[in-house]
Amino acid sequence: MxxxxxxxxxxxxxxxxxxxxxxKQWCADNGDGTYTNPIINSDFPDPDIIRVGDTYYYVSTTMFYFPGATILKSHDLVNWEYCANPLQKIAESEPFNLQNGYNQYSKGQWAPSLKYYQGKFYLHFIAFNHEKFADGGDFLLTATDPEGEWKVQKLNGFYYDSGLLLDEATGRRFVVAGINEISVTELDENFNAIGSSKQIINKPNSGLEGSHMYHIGDYYYIYATYGGGYDHSQTIFRSKNPFGPYEEHDGLLFEKQDIHQGGLVQTQTGEWWTILFKDAGTIGRIPYLEPVVWKDGWPILGNNGIDVSKGGKSYKKPNVGKEYPKTYLPTNDGFNTDKLGMQWEWNHNPDNSAWSLTERPGFLRLYTSGIVKEGTDTKLNEFLQARNTLTQRMFGYDKEGASTSTDTYGTICLDVSHMKEGDVAGLCVFQDPHAYVAVKMIDGKKRVVYYRAPWWEPKADWQGVVDDKEHYREFSTSTASHNDKIYLRAVANFKTNKLKFYISWDNQKWYDLGKDIETEMRYTLKIFTGNRFAIFNYATQQNGGYVDVDWFSTEExxxxxxxxxxxxxxxxxxxxxxxxxxxxxxxxxxxxxxxxxxxxxxxxxxxxxxxxxxxxxxx
Incomplete structure (x- = not known):
């Protein structure tokens, strides 16, 4: 073919x-000098934001997806482009390699802090150890060019939800970190602690975390969130001494709107803005841009602590000195180059010997990598143990306050000519639970199959009791009479949280796999990222099989x-x-x-x- x-x-x-x-594209820019939140309707959580010259940089959490620690860039804070995925890997361990039944789901790279100081970019984050492996730690990435090579350094210490302050005014370096009990540590030029950490804030059982530290005017500010559920809120503390004592702002900056945790930035024209994220359910944690004004040395966010987009209204775009065109984060891909686009990330560390963009130019070739089996960690099925699953974030297409309910599409064209017995290849929507439509080689025939996983811990989730049973179905149709080419499609709706699957032989006529297997999407902390599209190919009996992915599209x-x-x-x-x-x-x-x-x-x-x-x- x-x-x-x-x-x-x-x-x-x-x-x-x-x-x-x-x-099917997302753009918050209304084209008339205004924008409507969210600025990106997709999962870019735990934002930190800086400005270098006329360019803004935004880093987010990617956890167990690699290459990760995604950095975006913008010239106006509204229109964003990919800049880099600087973190190639955290460790070569069995959990990060999905080997021997171990994994790092919900762990990996957390809550990064991004700074620019004396000509160099600094990106700091923590990664939790697997309980049986010392594969986490405290990490610092550095680069002189954010779109170039980043160096990785493992530091001493472990600073939870850290916020770096590299103080241009004093030349001193600090890190603020912790949950409930917030501490400040001074660092030397090698980012080693100078003396002991000092606790500056103590809020037992509050969920206070996500701290960022700033030196603005005469004050040091700790910009933090009360986390721990869907009633998150944003707060701020200040002191004239980096080690305190700190006073808290009288009244929350954002109260119980699920909008919280992020960074502050000043434009080149003197305006102040903040990017926070909103817990938006199954799509994940999505970023909101809010104006900031200062009153008596305190920041006031949004419209006196309210996001005006809630009612479908818009904000005036930041004044950055000039107008910039609309930009769109890419999703579609024809795999026509020898490098993956930055929208793509592998589930855990990839096996780079088992995929190629050059063996068949114009296609992504996915070989099977290892024989999957039930995992050592609790309730891990085959898909969760499969290496080289390629993912990208899903996007919603309805702005805040809109009455519409727009579907999100993901489609692949797949050549399954070279599968081996027991191989399973297809398109998944991945969270907990996950579900997929795939082709499976069964007794020498390539059959269409549907699978919906059970929840890991359904009763532990706050979103109510749902069907936690495993669902699997084989269809009589096979690819033999269609030259081993098949189109697989997933259609999701983030207002109803419903998910459906389709197949086609010609990209024209689509076959619904059935109302009775309509799937409900969820967001759980077992995965801790928004639902993603995932392209996969794994072996259950023998290695050596492969599939070729012609293209992926989010178009209807x-x-x-x-x-x-x-x-x-x-x-x-x-x-x-x-x-x-x-x-x-x-x-x-x-x-x-x-x-x-x-x-x-x-x-x-x-x-x-x-x-x-x-x-x-x-x-």
Whole structure:
């Protein structure tokens, strides 16, 4: 089965900027000088925010997904782009490698702090140990270019929910950290503690955490959240001495709106803003941008502590000195380059020997990696133990206060020609519980299957009692009569929390797998991230099988032409073996010069004598 290519020169140029042509995109910018929260309708929790020159940087928690510690960049605080996933891994351990039944679900990289000081970026976070492995710790990442290489250093100490202060005014370095009991520690230039930590705030059983530290004017501020449930709230403390005593603001900054925990930033025009996250249910924890004004040395957030977007209203965009165009975080991918886009993260450490973007240019090849089985950790089924599951965040498309209820789509085109007995490959919506539609090799036949996992601990969750039973169904249909190509689709709705699955053989007619297997999405602390799309391929009997993922899309109607970029694929091919010649023909077989190619056939010949033929029609 050959991958169709866009060969029309004019169309190719247009496709290179096709991101803004997608129907399913999120943008908080209303195009009239205002924006409506959330600024990103997706799971980017625990934000910290800094400004360097005219660029703003935002870091978030990614936990057990790698590469992680995602950093976004913006010029106006409303329109964001990916900047980097600087954390390649935390440790090479059995839990982080999903080996021998162990895992790091809900652990990994937590609550980062991002700072810029004397020409260098600093990113600090903690990672919890697995109870049987010393694979966590306190980590510092540094870089001079945030889009370049980051160095990783493991520090002494363990600063929970840390906030760094690298004080330009005094040259001193501090870290604030803790839960309920908040402490400040002074650090030397190597980030080792100078003396002992000093407890500055004691709020027993309050859930006070997520602290960030600032030196603004005459005061040191501790900007923190009362966490621990869906009634989160934001508060602030101040002192003229970094070690206290601290006084708390009289009245919460945001009270019981589920909007909390984040950072403060000043624009180049002198305005102050804060980015906090909101607990938004199954989609995860999503960021809100709120204006800040200062009164008597205290910050006032939003509209006197209220987010105006709650009623569907908008805020005026930050004044950053000029206007910037709308941007959109990418979701769709044709896998046409030799690097994964920054929207993608692996579930735990990947096995880099078991995936490729170059073995079949224009496709993501996923090999099975290990034989999965029931896990050592409680109630781990096959999927949760599968390595090289590739994920990306799911997006909602309804702004705060909107009465609409818009579906979220995820679709893959999958070539299953080379699966082996017992292999399972497909598309999952991943949280606890997770559910997927897949192809499974059963007795030599590739069958469509549906699976919905049981909850790990259903009675421990605060969202009510739900069906916690395991559901599995095999369908009689197989891929044999369809050239081993199948389209798999998941459709989610974040207002109803309902999830449905579909299959297609031609990307035109879609088959609903049935009302009786409609799935309800949840958000639980066993995973502790928003629901994600996940592409997977795992073995239950033997290794050696693989599948090729042609493309992934979040569009409701997918025009496959948008995923095929001849120039990009040529660049990938040239890195693996040298191209000797490339010839273009029309559908009648008449040879054409490249400058005239349109709906044609492309024949490529390589130095080793092999040839490939691409056409517009998938065969």
């Amino acid at each position: 050959m991958k169709k290519l866009i060969i029309l020169a004019g169309l190719l140029v247009a496709l290179q900027a096709n991101a803004q042509n997608y129907a 109607t997918v025009d496959e032409n948008i995923f095929n970029d001849l120039t990009a694929i040529e660049q990938v091919e040239s890195k693996t073996k040298r191209i000797v010649s490339r010839q273009f023909y029309n559908v009648s077989g008449v040879k054409l010069p490249r400058s005239q190619h349109g709906l044609n056939i492309v024949k490529t010949r390589y130095e080793d004598g092999t040839e490939k033929t691409y056409s517009f029609v998938k065969q």
